[in-house]
Every structure is written in structure tokens, then in C-alpha cells.
Amino acid sequence: xxxxxxxxxxxxxxxxxxxxxxxxxxxxxxxxxxxxxxxxxxxxxxxxxxxxxxxxxxxxxxxxxxxxxxxxxxxxxxxxxxxxxxxxxxxxxxxxxxxxxxxxxxxxxxxxxxxxxxxxxxxxxxxxxxxxxxxxxxxxxxxxxxxxxxxxxxxxxxxxxxxxxxxxxxxxxxxxxxxxxxxxxxxxxxxxxxxxxxxxxxxxxxxxxxxxxxxxxxxxxxxxxxxxxxxxxxxxxxxxxxxxxxxxxxxxxxxxxxxxxxxxxxxxxxxxxxxxxxxxxxxxxxxxxxxxxxxxxxxxxxxxxxxxxxxxxxxxxxxxxxxxxxxxxxxx
Amino acid sequence: xxxxxxxxxxxxxxxxxxxxxxxxxxxxxxxxxxxxxxxxxxxxxxxxxxxxxxxxxxxxxxxxxxxxxxxxxxxxxxxxxxxxxxxxxxxxxxxxxxxxxxxxxxxxxxxxxxxxxxxxxxxxxxxxxxxxxxxxxxxxxxxxxxxxxxxxxxxxxxxxxxxxxxxxxxxxxxxxxxxxxxxxxxxxxxxxxxxxxxxxxxxxxxxxxxxxxxxxxxxxxxxxxxxxxxxxxxxxxxxxxxxxxxxxxxxxxxxxxxxxxxxxxxxxxxxxxxxxxxxxxxxxxxxxxxxxxxxxxxxxxxxxxxxxxxxxxxxxxxxxxxxxxxxxxxxxxxxxxxxxxxxx
Amino acid sequence: xxxxxxxxxxxxxxxxxxxxxxxxxxxxxxxxxxxxxxxxxxxxxxxxxxxxxxxxxxxxxxxxxxxxxxxxxxxxxxxxxxxxxxxxxxxxxxxxxxxxxxxxxxxxxxxxxxxxxxxxxxxxxxxxxxxxxxxxxxxxxxxxxxxxxxxxxxxxxxxxx
Numbered sequence: 108x109x110x111x112x113x114x115x116x117x118x119x120x121x122x123x124x125x126x127x128x129x130x131x132x133x134x135x136x137x138x139x140x141x142x143x144x145x146x147x148x149x150x151x152x153x154x155x156x157x158x159x160x161x162x163x164x165x166x167x168x169x170x171x172x173x174x175x176x177x178x179x180x181x182x183x184x185x186x187x188x189x190x191x192x193x194x195x196x197x198x199x200x201x202x203x204x205x206x207x208x209x210x211x212x213x214x215x216x217x218x219x220x221x222x223x224x225x226x227x228x229x230x231x232x233x234x235x236x237x238x239x240x241x242x243x244x245x246x247x248x249x250x251x252x253x254x255x256x257x258x259x260x261x262x263x264x265x266x267x268x269x270x271x272x273x274x275x276x277x278x279x280x281x282x283x284x285x286x287x288x289x290x291x292x293x294x295x296x297x298x299x300x301x302x303x304x305x306x307x308x309x310x311x312x313x314x315x316x317x318x319x320x321x322x323x324x325x326x327x328x329x330x331x332x333x334x335x336x337x338x339x340x341x342x343x344x345x346x347x348x349x350x351x352x353x354x355x356x357x358x359x360x361x362x363x364x365x366x367x368x369x370x371x372x373x374x375x376x377x378x379x380x381x382x383x384x385x386x387x388x389x390x391x392x393x394x395x396x397x398x399x400x401x402x403x404x405x406x407x408x409x410x411x412x413x414x415x416x417x418x419x420x421x422x423x424x425x426x427x428x429x430x431x432x433x434x435x436x437x438x439x
Numbered sequence: 440x441x442x443x444x445x446x447x448x449x450x451x452x453x454x455x456x457x458x459x460x461x462x463x464x465x466x467x468x469x470x471x472x473x474x475x476x477x478x479x480x481x482x483x484x485x486x487x488x489x490x491x492x493x494x495x496x497x498x499x500x501x502x503x504x505x506x507x508x509x510x511x512x513x514x515x516x517x518x519x520x521x522x523x524x525x526x527x528x529x530x531x532x533x534x535x536x537x538x539x540x541x542x543x544x545x546x547x548x549x550x551x552x553x554x555x556x557x558x559x560x561x562x563x564x565x566x567x568x569x570x571x572x573x574x575x576x577x578x579x580x581x582x583x584x585x586x587x588x589x590x591x592x593x594x595x596x597x598x599x600x601x602x603x604x605x606x607x608x609x610x611x612x613x614x615x616x617x618x619x620x621x622x623x624x625x626x627x628x629x630x631x632x633x634x635x636x637x638x639x640x641x642x643x644x645x646x647x648x649x650x651x652x653x654x655x656x657x658x659x660x661x662x663x664x665x666x667x668x669x670x671x672x673x674x675x676x677x678x679x680x681x682x683x684x685x686x687x688x689x690x691x692x693x694x695x696x697x698x699x700x701x702x703x704x705x706x707x708x709x710x711x712x713x714x715x716x717x718x719x720x721x722x723x724x725x726x727x728x729x730x731x732x733x734x735x736x737x738x739x740x741x742x743x744x745x746x747x748x749x750x751x752x753x754x755x756x757x758x759x760x761x762x763x764x765x766x767x768x769x770x771x772x773x774x775x776x777x778x779x780x781x782x783x
Numbered sequence: 784x785x786x787x788x789x790x791x792x793x794x795x796x797x798x799x800x801x802x803x804x805x806x807x808x809x810x811x812x813x814x815x816x817x818x819x820x821x822x823x824x825x826x827x828x829x830x831x832x833x834x835x836x837x838x839x840x841x842x843x844x845x846x847x848x849x850x851x852x853x854x855x856x857x858x859x860x861x862x863x864x865x866x867x868x869x870x871x872x873x874x875x876x877x878x879x880x881x882x883x884x885x886x887x888x889x890x891x892x893x894x895x896x897x898x899x900x901x902x903x904x905x906x907x908x909x910x911x912x913x914x915x916x917x918x919x920x921x922x923x924x925x926x927x928x929x930x931x932x933x934x935x936x937x938x939x940x941x942x943x944x
Contacts, residue, residue: 138762139756139762139764140573142762144670144761145670146670165761170670240485241489242572258570258572259570305897313896313899316899317900328502329704330674330679330706332676332760335675336672336760348711354856356690356701358690358703362940366852369855369898370852370855372894373851373852373894376890384760388676388760391492392470392471392472401893405889405893405894409889424883424886425883426886427883429873431872432889433885435889437906437907437908437925439917439920439923694942699942
């Protein structure tokens, strides 16, 4: 891990000194134990702030569209040139970035994707669950193990594998394929069994599935954190905020919350890269993963499409085949 | 009767007594964290909790509240809550936050009947903090682990018993009604309480807020605001989890001839919050919105109400998906580069 | 106090209070594409082919025009079933509208079923302008499927206190 951190800093410094970039988006040390957070670097001297550890969970692609928003210049003035942005990208971040490139939110030629080998990120909520409600007061990581001490003084030693994010355990693309600069190192091996969460959920009875869906969605407080952290949710006006037509009202009826979540997941069809940023951002701990993964699985199985690669390929819902599946069509 | 000792073995009966006259809410441990919910018995209560995930303000200012119902163009009902409730075990910071919101919803000339009815019908039993977290900073913003502002009864957990102290008339009458379960506190109980409170106050991390109001007054156009807000995603979690945030939106929900007018939580961090019908937005980017949040809490509120509208509960710090730390922002503004002091 | 928990039980209570099973008649919304399915329905009418009246038709220019949210909203408003019908693949008046729609509906149908909504509540079909009899049979099938399921309870929104 430390070797990678040094290489990231060196790469960043070189990019700035060679004047190849204006901004670099990476991770820096957070203000709480076991937290890393996004940082925007604009100067070679700040590159020492960059870190790389098992807590660099944020999907940095979410910051890209705002740098490339078209700006209307004043009359007679030339619009300012678009910035050149470098991003420290794990496998999931890179796929989000390519997704944004495909949807023309971000110009590929202005991006430098620095692919970092990812061994999986630690899920802090799993750590807290092991502490049974206690919060993490201090902790350290070494040699594939994590040691944490809660505020009550209780100490636990755990293997890193036990507390990885579900998204990392089931990750099929840990290696960044389209990196402009690839930092050397070992990545996780891709998961062999894909869509485990969705598959095991499908095996439950419909009544059980509905009960679980209602139970999870009833926790929602409509804060829209899931939408804001998602790199794909860049619409200027989200469907929940439209008043003409009014798709969803602001109330806390369970039915309204369900329509919001069904709508949001459906809008991610063929676009969601399963980075789970939404799951981590949710303040009330809704199991969004069980729902987003199903649509990703269907898109793969029905249309043989996985988002995040080859920006020139049409997204699945903008394309068709004459022999698409239609076993669901009712024949009277 | 102003004080009493309740042994934890009697807690079940105490809760049962409360339930005869009140709906009792207490911290309940769930998989995702601790939440304030209605409890049926003392067994459901997580007495040794740190703080709840969502602030208990939602019991007074619900996430969605019906203001009135109408049918065929006629007003049908204005539902004002009249259920008596007891909140058992709220933390002093959250109780202090309620007294802050009282200043907004209970003015001389403007009173909010929905919120005030709930406040009137609720008795608050707050629980003194004996184990602050590293994200707490109540002592720096006018609060403290044993602050009594906003609560009717203050409870201190002393080993196998709770010391109850009435702070208001409502609290006094509740304690008197439960006197069959309460013993007179001994001098040693009171001394133990003082010890716990003093230790707790030492443990709460402090941040440097001196001069924040003046610096904010002068600092509206400082370039540091864009640095502070740069990684903000505008997700609104900070405002939803903040016990003193109270902004709301009012909308109508109509189906055919029937409808209701509802009030829901809103957040100044959303771009739609200040979007004008003309399309102009006076707070067009996250920079302006983040600046507004900090200004509101630490400057405008002090000007308008004489109090900081932050109680140092630390929920925004803990739950921000990008670890935007309010404490760091404050210290940037007050010009102090020193790190947040840690627990001893 | 107002801090009601939005649990499944509150949803169930609302539905039960509707008591729709007494004399309940299914209400099905049919989104029909103007060029084929709507014309097919017209043909059924002109030919005096009898079919159950429990269907409300909404004419759209093409099945590809259907936003999946229309289907979800319809279920939310309390209809017992939704039918979307378009031209046969290859015959779309707009060349490929129904082909895009086919993909959208495949995902939507799978997703709603995955969440636990009965698959027979949301149905899709292809009916051409000359298939009047087929349209009538389709309506009969859909309505009898919905009748077996009973009134819709999931996703239904009540605007009440």
C-alpha cells in the first residue's frame, strides 16, 4: 500500500511539473480515524497530501461533470478552455468515468485516468457492527489484518477479508483497463461468482421480497444522498423534483419512497457500475445494493452489456437487436 | 419532589407507569444504529448508547407532517397533535437543540401550532453523557454533557441506578407521580454525579470558536469558502441529521377531490432551495450554499437569537460521505491552524 | 405523535380498510400504440367483438413513448393492472420504437417481479391493426389474470391522513 502511495505522489508531482494537468482529484487523510476523503490538488506542492489506503472508498468520478459544465461566455468573449483533470481511479471509479465519457458529460481528451491497483476497501459499517454499536476510537492495519479499539475500550483483531465492502468482494473488474497511467501493484482477483446478492435474493418468495423491500425503503428519509454521490446522477433536474409532471411527492408515504427508489434504480439501468457509493452515503443504512444489482444483472444477461468500457458502444437502452428476448410478452 | 434515585431494576415498572399516561420514546438499538422509537418496555431501551443516528427533533418536527386536509374545496381538518409523549434518554445536546428551535417556532408574533403542541404535550427526560465521542464538541458551542436546557428532567447514569433531577414544573410533577419507585438521593449519589459530569466535560474535545462571529461578518467574500465547499456533494445529509436544522417545504398532495397539505424537511444544500421561478439562483453553487449554512449557524442565528445554532453533536461530521468536517471549517475561519484537540 | 413508523403493517392496514373485495371489479389501464394496437382495438369495436369493459385505454403514438414511470405511477394510483401493447417487432410505424420499448419493458418487468409485485399485473404484448379478435382475447386474458390476483395493494398510495 505504501509503495503505491509514493508512486501516486510522484506521478502527481510529475504531471504538475510537466504542466500536463490543471487539477488532480485524489484521496487525502480524513479528520476521523479510518477515514480518507476526496481532495482537489492544484499545485505540485500539495501532492504530499495524497494518500492510498484501505479507506479510499469515495467514487471520485462524481466530481468530474462540474468541471466541464458548458459556460456561456459574455458577449464578445471567448469561452475559457476546459481544464485538464487527472483522477486517481480504482476499477469502479474508472468505469464510472468511462460511463460519463460515453454520455458526453466529460471529454476523454481532457482526462488523465491514473489507474491504481485496488485490493479492496474496508467497510466501516462492518467494523462498527463487530463492535456491536460502539464506535471506532482508534485502529491500525497491517499485513492483511485490522485491529480496532472501540470507545468502550473493547479491542478486536480482524482479518481484512472479513470486513471488505460487499462491492469489493463481488467486484469483477478490479483492474483499470483504460488507464492513461497505470500505477504498478497487485489488484484483487476478480470475483468468480457475479451478482451473488441479486441471485440469492431472487430465491426468496415474492412475499418475502416485497416485505424486505418495504422494510428497507420505509427507513428512507428522502435526503437524496444516494443520488448526490452517484456519478451517474448528474441531471440538472431530477425526476423527483419535477413538478410538471409530478412524479413523486415530497411526503413520507411508503409508496412515494418506493417510486423514488424504483425510478432511480431504473434510471441506472445499463449505467450503474455497482460502486456502492449510494449504499455508503445513506445515513439510515438502506440495503440499496440488493436492488441495484438486479438491474445490472439483467442488463448483462439479457443484452450482454456491462457498463464502464468502450465509450463508443451504444448503451443497451439506446440499442436493440431484432432477436432480443421477448418471453415476457403476453400471447392471448 | 425534585430529585429521585431509580434503580435499574425498577426501570421496567417506571416505564410501565409512564406508558399509562404517555407514549414513551427511547433509544432503541437496531442493526444500522440507534434510533428513537416508541418502546413497549424497558428491555428495548439502549441505555448505554452514544447518540442516535437521526436526531430526536423528528419527534417534534417530523420529516413529513400533515398541516391540513381538504376535500371538495373545503378545509376538513387541521391535525394538531394532542397525544402525550415522554422521551426517555435524549442526550443534552439534542435537548439544547430543541430549545434553539423553540426560539424560531415560538416567537412573540409568530407561533407554530403544530410544533408547539408537540412540545407542550411532551416531557423530556435527558440523559447526561458520560462517554463523549471524538466528534462531539458541545462544550465549545454553549452546551455541555450535563446541560439541562430544553429538558424537563435530567438523568445521570450511576452504575446500577439513575439519578433523576426535575428542571421544570412538568418534570417535577412527573417525578412526584413516580415517587413510589424513587428513593431519596444520598449525598454520595450527588457527589458521584458531580464526578461523572466533571470527567465528561474534560473528555469532550474542544474546538476554537473564539471570534467566529466577527470573522464571519467580515468574511463573506473570502476565497476560502470555495476551498471549504470543494468536495461537498450537496447531499443534504448534514442538514437532515442536524438537530437544530429546521428548514421545511410545504406542498400539496391531491388525488381527485381529496388532498392534504404537508410540510416536509428541506435542505439549504439543495440547489432548488433558493431557485427562483425566473430561473435565477442567488446561491448557484455549493460554495454559496455551504457558506450560508455556516453563516446561519454561527453568525445570523447569533445576531437574531443571541445563540449559536450548533450544539456540537457531531452527527454531520460523522455522516458526511466526503468527510467534510465542520470543525475544520470553523477553525479555518477563526484562523487557527491547530488541529482539533483529541481526548486525553 | 406523528412519528409513525412507515412499516409494512401500516401499508397493509390502509389496504384492508379499502375493503375492495366486496363487489370489486378489476381496473386495468391499457397503453396502446396509435398505429397498431389502438387500431386493432378499434377493429374489435367495429366488428362488435365483445370483451370485458374493465379496461381504460390510453392512446400513445408508439409503445416506445411509454416512460416506465407511467406504469409505476399507474400502479401507485391504484389500478389493478397495466397492459402495454405495440406493433409487432419489425412493423413499428416509427421503425424501431417498439424495439427500444421491448428492452425497457424486459428490464422493468423483471425488476418489478424481483421486488415482489405479481408479474401478471404488468403485461406487454404485440397486437397489429388487423388483429381485432386477438385484441379482445388479450383483454380477456389480462383481466382474468388480474381478477385471480385481487385488488392491487402494493405500491398503492392513499391520500389520506
